Amino acid sequence: MFEKIRVTLLVCAIVFGVLDLLTELNLLPFMALFIGANCFLLGLNDLKKENKVFMGYTFMMISLILVLMAIISLFKPYY
Secondary structure, eight states, X not given: OOHHHHHHHHHHHHHHHHHHHHSSOXXXXXXXXXXXXXXXXXXXXXXTSSXXXXXXXXXXXXXXXXXXXXXXXXXXXXX
């Protein structure tokens, strides 16, 4: 159901990862945001199935941790 959105998020995460490797920009928090959103959509997809599996809840927790880590690292001052 969310296949096009997931593919778009993964492409954006790959682009930010490659740009972070090639340049001096700090793009890892943005990459973590896109990967966290992808994990959230994977969890939603697993929870929509008839037999709710443990991996759906696991993906939701992983996405929460990734998004929180990305938000904290975005607002952390760099000296």
